[in-house]
Amino acid sequence: MPLKALALNATLKTSDAKEASSTDRMIGLIDKAMSAHGGVTEVLRLADFNIKPGVTSDEGAGDDWPDIRAKLLSADILVMATPIWLGQPSSVCKRALERMDAFLDETDDQGRMVSYGRVAAVAVVGNEDGAHHVSAELFQALNDVGFTIPANAVAYWVGEAMSSTNFVDLDKVPKVVATSVEMLARNTVHLANLLKAKQYPGEGS
Amino acid sequence: MPLKALALNATLKTSDAKEASSTDRMIGLIDKAMSAHGGVTEVLRLADFNIKPGVTSDEGAGDDWPDIRAKLLSADILVMATPIWLGQPSSVCKRALERMDAFLDETDDQGRMVSYGRVAAVAVVGNEDGAHHVSAELFQALNDVGFTIPANAVAYWVGEAMSSTNFVDLDKVPKVVATSVEMLARNTVHLANLLKAKQYPGEGS
Amino acid sequence: MPLKALALNATLKTSDAKEASSTDRMIGLIDKAMSAHGGVTEVLRLADFNIKPGVTSDEGAGDDWPDIRAKLLSADILVMATPIWLGQPSSVCKRALERMDAFLDETDDQGRMVSYGRVAAVAVVGNEDGAHHVSAELFQALNDVGFTIPANAVAYWVGEAMSSTNFVDLDKVPKVVATSVEMLARNTVHLANLLKAKQYPGEGS
Amino acid sequence: MPLKALALNATLKTSDAKEASSTDRMIGLIDKAMSAHGGVTEVLRLADFNIKPGVTSDEGAGDDWPDIRAKLLSADILVMATPIWLGQPSSVCKRALERMDAFLDETDDQGRMVSYGRVAAVAVVGNEDGAHHVSAELFQALNDVGFTIPANAVAYWVGEAMSSTNFVDLDKVPKVVATSVEMLARNTVHLANLLKAKQYPGEGS
Numbered sequence: 001m002p003l004k005a006l007a008l009n010a011t012l013k014t015s016d017a018k019e020a021s022s023t024d025r026m027i028g029l030i031d032k033a034m035s036a037h038g039g040v041t042e043v044l045r046l047a048d049f050n051i052k053p054g055v056t057s058d059e060g061a062g063d064d065w066p067d068i069r070a071k072l073l074s075a076d077i078l079v080m081a082t083p084i085w086l087g088q089p090s091s092v093c094k095r096a097l098e099r100m101d102a103f104l105d106e107t108d109d110q111g112r113m114v115s116y117g118r119v120a121a122v123a124v125v126g127n128e129d130g131a132h133h134v135s136a137e138l139f140q141a142l143n144d145v146g147f148t149i150p151a152n153a154v155a156y157w158v159g160e161a162m163s164s165t166n167f168v169d170l171d172k173v174p175k176v177v178a179t180s181v182e183m184l185a186r187n188t189v190h191l192a193n194l195l196k197a198k199q200y201p202g203e204g205s
Numbered sequence: 206m207p208l209k210a211l212a213l214n215a216t217l218k219t220s221d222a223k224e225a226s227s228t229d230r231m232i233g234l235i236d237k238a239m240s241a242h243g244g245v246t247e248v249l250r251l252a253d254f255n256i257k258p259g260v261t262s263d264e265g266a267g268d269d270w271p272d273i274r275a276k277l278l279s280a281d282i283l284v285m286a287t288p289i290w291l292g293q294p295s296s297v298c299k300r301a302l303e304r305m306d307a308f309l310d311e312t313d314d315q316g317r318m319v320s321y322g323r324v325a326a327v328a329v330v331g332n333e334d335g336a337h338h339v340s341a342e343l344f345q346a347l348n349d350v351g352f353t354i355p356a357n358a359v360a361y362w363v364g365e366a367m368s369s370t371n372f373v374d375l376d377k378v379p380k381v382v383a384t385s386v387e388m389l390a391r392n393t394v395h396l397a398n399l400l401k402a403k404q405y406p407g408e409g410s
Numbered sequence: 411m412p413l414k415a416l417a418l419n420a421t422l423k424t425s426d427a428k429e430a431s432s433t434d435r436m437i438g439l440i441d442k443a444m445s446a447h448g449g450v451t452e453v454l455r456l457a458d459f460n461i462k463p464g465v466t467s468d469e470g471a472g473d474d475w476p477d478i479r480a481k482l483l484s485a486d487i488l489v490m491a492t493p494i495w496l497g498q499p500s501s502v503c504k505r506a507l508e509r510m511d512a513f514l515d516e517t518d519d520q521g522r523m524v525s526y527g528r529v530a531a532v533a534v535v536g537n538e539d540g541a542h543h544v545s546a547e548l549f550q551a552l553n554d555v556g557f558t559i560p561a562n563a564v565a566y567w568v569g570e571a572m573s574s575t576n577f578v579d580l581d582k583v584p585k586v587v588a589t590s591v592e593m594l595a596r597n598t599v600h601l602a603n604l605l606k607a608k609q610y611p612g613e614g615s
Numbered sequence: 616m617p618l619k620a621l622a623l624n625a626t627l628k629t630s631d632a633k634e635a636s637s638t639d640r641m642i643g644l645i646d647k648a649m650s651a652h653g654g655v656t657e658v659l660r661l662a663d664f665n666i667k668p669g670v671t672s673d674e675g676a677g678d679d680w681p682d683i684r685a686k687l688l689s690a691d692i693l694v695m696a697t698p699i700w701l702g703q704p705s706s707v708c709k710r711a712l713e714r715m716d717a718f719l720d721e722t723d724d725q726g727r728m729v730s731y732g733r734v735a736a737v738a739v740v741g742n743e744d745g746a747h748h749v750s751a752e753l754f755q756a757l758n759d760v761g762f763t764i765p766a767n768a769v770a771y772w773v774g775e776a777m778s779s780t781n782f783v784d785l786d787k788v789p790k791v792v793a794t795s796v797e798m799l800a801r802n803t804v805h806l807a808n809l810l811k812a813k814q815y816p817g818e819g820s
Contacts, residue, residue: 132702
């Protein structure tokens with residue numbers, strides 16, 4: 001049975017925006033590479049949903065997070081994909097991470113968070129500078145809430161300093177990007193398979 | 206004429222939430238210290254507003270940002286106040302910063318952003334760890350969009366590692382916090398007065 | 411055969427300093443927990459060595475990095491342990507990470523860095539605030555140079571905001587710290603065993 | 616009398632290295648722009664000195680920091696210039712910042728650090744990605760130790776994602792870089808003049 005991956009696109013634009021999402025293009029590359037290694041990716045665009053502010057798993061009437069959370073926990077792999085604004089992850093990305101804060105208290109009787117055994121990778125796209133910092137913040141937040149980070153778990157593209165070209169408008173995906181996407185997919189699927197076969201031990205083991 | 210300060214409270218809770226906001230308590234301390242030095246503070250709780258995702262100054266029907274932006278630009282001082290979640294600023298705080306990204310293109314005929322001449326300070330409150338990083342991200346983002354940062358421009362409180370006490374529940378404000386709030390207010394008002402009297406020169410000057 | 415862990419203590423103090431190292435106390439806790447799970451830890455204090463500035467694996471005469479690098483590559487686990495200064499990792503820690511930058515070009519014929527298959531965990535100790543940011547920077551840097559990060563891969567202690575107590579002077583290790591150390595050791599050893607048994611696939615696989 | 620600026624070049628290379636320093640090229644641009652606005656810049660290459668690890672202002676025999684510190688305190692402006700490695704500031708840069716940690720305890724009888732009244736700007740150069748994060752860390756650390764940050768206080772250049780071109784090898788300085796250098800110099804000199812004429816008030820004022 002193939003692994004399931006959930007990709008969360010944290011662009012500020014909803015799906016019905018006129019302009020295409022650069023973040024979406026990167027997710028597409030990852031999706032294709034994952035599938036070559038036996039992973040099936042579902043993509044959600046977070047801006048299409050009403051994800052209420054808060055740090056619990058259900059913030060009440062009208063909150064779309066519980067459904068997204070269910071999909072996340074039914075997947076083996078999380079691909080957190082975000083644009084860069086001011087050198088930092090988007091507010092939409094931060095909102096989703098905040099909601100995962102709830103995992104800290106959602107542990108089994110051996111102290112393992114509900115997210116344990118899942119592998120997370122990161123995709124970052126921007127006109128310019130910020131990808132390393134974004135991956136740093138995402139790795140830390142995702143690791144804090146129970147995810148495992150495979151080797152070279154980030155795929156990114158940014159232009160030269162203070163450029164304004166969008167990734168979605170590049171004629172051709174640069175070879176270095178294609179290589180890192182391939183590496184990310186290969187490593188993520190490998191590690192997810194290992195952990196699926198042999199989950200982390202719990203307290204007292 | 207006293208200086209005007211705008212404090213943006215980026216707690217995840219709206220004003221009608223049952224629990225008091227720790228961030229609000231810190232803002233209250235800063236407000237009091239500012240007023241002793243000749244600043245009048247208006248406080249807005251960002252979660253009360255519909256701040257649409259985007260990076261322009263007006264994201265259309267229903268967007269509350271244009272009014273907040275107008276208040277921001279009519280003030281001399283911005284106090285950006287945020288709780289810490291997962292060691293990072295709140296999504297509500299990030300949303301407001303994203304909207305200020307528009308300042309990058311809003312320049313006068315001498316290349317100065319519309320925000321120039323304004324001074325920004327930062328307030329950070331959390332159960333535990335994260336204040337330095339939050340101030341780093343805020344200083345950088347606010348500086349990128351044209352704000353000037355006075356010496357010792359952050360007031361913060363966090364508990365010991367992995368604690369769960371809230372700042373709002375402390376019987377007494379720790380002396381180190383009171384001292385840093387006083388320092389922040391003194392420096393911020395001083396610098397705002399200097400820049401109000403003598404704005405940055407523009408291109409070609 | 412037990413797993414081998416190498417802990418690098420990035421305190422600014424050499425081993426013959428009068429004061430004990432708080433970072434060393436945290437490493438001791440991790441060492442003990444690792445050994446309960448089948449890991450044997452060697453500890454190096456980086457300030458005892460002449461690690462030359464640079465980004466190659468050998469910076470010439472007098473450079474102690476090649477020996478440390480050899481130990482690192484003969485281990486299955488890296489524990490990067492650093493104090494916090496100004497909310498950030500120590501310069502000694504940064505020096506070691508810079509030297510690992512060389513791994514980016516040290517790949518096998520299938521594109522895998524020489525560091526692949528190794529698991530990294532992080533220990534952070536400070537008087538106050540900064541642990542999340544330090545772990546973010548370390549996770550990102552270590553992941554970029556090929557390490558895999560297990561779930562909850564950081565153990566840290568910091569005091570309340572602007573405190574001056576040292577971890578080494580605490581009468582008792584707080585229970586939350588002991589729990590996180592245990593979790594870190596359990597997860598790190600588990601993941602290192604999985605990867606030792608089944609290394610990441612390379613390019614073209 | 617012209618303002619004095621001290622630029623600290625935190626490249627990993629000493630002055631007698633064969634390759635030219637990209638960081639040095641950026642400092643040269645800033646120096647020229649500063650001088651047009653009435654600032655005289657002295658440049659020190661930190662790797663040429665023995666800056667001992669520690670957080671005091673004098674770490675004893677052989678420590679070159681006391682002399683650098685004296686120059687820093689006799690200047691009105693600090694330009695902290697660093698290359699990017701792994702998306703982060705250099706270890707040489709971190710070492711200098713650590714030594715400024717001592718300023719936290721070096722206050723006058725009105726609680727003002729010895730560094731007060733000085734303005735800091737930042738220069739960042741790398742093959743690729745990392746400038747925003749580096750400026751964030753530097754702004755925070757420099758602000759914590761008493762420096763004031765003028766509007767748009769960073770000048771940077773980085774290439775496209777995963778590029779390997781050095782700034783020093785560019786035929787021509789990109790126009791956006793020249794513009795931001797000019798802005799940095801103009802704002803830094805302006806603010807330094809304001810603070811030189813009217814220092815921050817102290818406690819009790």
